Amino acid sequence: MQKLKAANLYRSELILVNGKLAERYNRCLEKLGFKPTKLKAFSIDGIGWSPEIAEEKKNVHYLNHGDANPHAIIITPLQKGKPVYVPNHSFDRDMMKHVFKTYAKEINDITRDCAICLDFDQEIDRFYEPLDILKYNTITISFSLINNLDKIQKEQLELVEEFKSGTNFIDENIHVKLLESAKKHGDLRNRVLSLEPLKFKAESFYSKAFGGIYVLRDFISPIVVFEDEEAHKQAIKDTIHDVLIYHISQKELIEKLSDHLIITCNLIKEVKTLRYQRIKKFMFFKELKNTEHPIKDILEDKVFTRRYLNTIDVNALKRVTGVEIYLERLERSNTYKIHDLVDINMYHALHKPHSSLSAKHQDLIWKLLVNIAPLDVLFLYWYDKEQFYKTYENWDPSFQDWVIEEISNNI
Known part of the structure; x- marks a missing residue:
């Protein structure tokens, strides 16, 4: 991953955490029911997830109590707008944007001397079967502070009111209590430390539950797409829910998505795009064997390209x-059929979201398409970084160089 890091393509927007912030982070972990980290310094993303702590705990999803109970931690306003590197859902970053848009001022104030624990509650204690994912509707985002600073504020305000009552202003005991509270916690009277729960609507989305599930329910008919075969087999036995169920590898899925005007493919137009050239070069790379020149040169130099095209079989x-x-x-002649001459994976990879879809839905469908046929290295990086990083490690070093250049030139 060193080459990706050098090109700022590997988790380049993480925030360093140490000292007091690390202490507050640990208090958040304990408040959420997790064991604290032993690390004195680590980094976090927009949702408060840390790759170093995940490695320490040997659990990528260490901020979850099961698939149905994810959490987040905010310890600094610098988390605003930062990526969510290992999301549980495709809408996780949107939820954090909603939080910061609503409470930016309050977060700036609270995180001066405190930290915020977030609970994403969809009113599901745990998943029992794959189609429980359809219960996702409105998610309640609730907030709690470490050290119960909001409750201490309430006690401080009650002391102030008691001080104002009658002749209590001469009561030395109340004086002492007020001074002790102010010395320990500061003047909390005018701070906003209580954040009301927020609502977030989950429409079409992707979830990592049950090995990965796409829920498409803003279209002609609800469609559920499974990445895991066992979860798919379990789901198709369901007789209660009125939904279309597919495994991501089924060729019928592409046909159904096209029929429902969710995706489209015009080969005459696509063949003229840079995306087609990237996909074609990736397909070419997969066919190359025993090369005498660097893969990057073979893909970029027309002379080398022609030479090696003549070395692969028909x-x-x-x-x-x-x-x-x-x-x-x-x-x-119009007698030729696409599937007679075009590789099925390449054909799938050349599809794109229908132009009528909203930007939010287009992003989700792009993610689905790059998982159906991960042949475009740029779009794989954009829409599924976790899968990109896993795949990248198995590529030829010279091909890695070509990929890094392709991505860097398009950012």
């Missing part, structure tokens, strides 16, 4: 250039 060549072959023959 079937491999069809997989790489099948779209162009199909379109060329289509000009002569």
Whole structure:
């Protein structure tokens, strides 16, 4: 990952935490029912997740009490707008944006000397079966402070009112209590330390529960897509919910998404795009064997490209250039079918969200498409960084260089 880090493409927006902030973070962990970290310094993302603590605990989702009970921690206003590197849901970053948009001023004030624990409650204690995910509707985001500073504020305000009552202003005991509270906690009278719960509507989304589930319910018919085969097998036995159920590998899924005007593919237009060139080069890379030159040079230098295209067998060549072959023959006759000449994975990869979809829905569908056919390295990086990082480690070092350059040139 060193090359990615050097190019600022690997978790480059993490926030360093140490000293008092690390102490407050630990208090948040304890308040949420988790064991504190032994680390004195670590980094966090926008939701308060730390890669170092995840490694220490050997649990990527250490801020969760099961799939149905995720949490977040805010210890600094610098978390505003930061990425969520290991989201439980596709809407996690949107929830944090909602929190900071609503309570930016209060968060700035509270985190001067305190920290905030967040609970995302969808009124589900735990998932029992895969289609329980359909219960996701409105999520309540509730807040609590470490050290019960909001309750201490209430006690301080009650002392002030008691001081004002009658002749209590001469009562030395009340004087002492007020001074002790002020010395220990500061003057809390004019601070906003109580954050009312927020509501967040979960419409179509992706969840990591049950090995990964897409819920598409803003379209003609609700569609649920599973990444895990066992969860899919369990779900198709359901006779209660009126939804269409697919495994992500089923070819019928692409057809249904097209029929419902969720995705579209015009090969004549797509073949002229930079995205097509990236996908074609990735397909070419997968076919290369025993190369004498760096992969990066083979993909970028036309002379090398032509040379190595002539070293792969006919079937491999069809997989790489099948779209162009199909379109060329289509000009002569309309008897040719896409699936006769175009590799099925490449065809799936060349689909895109329908232009009628909102930006939020387009992002979700892009994520689904890059998981169906992860052939575009740039879009894989944009829409599923976790999968990108896992795949990246297995690539040829020279191909890694090409990928880094492609991504860097498009940011």
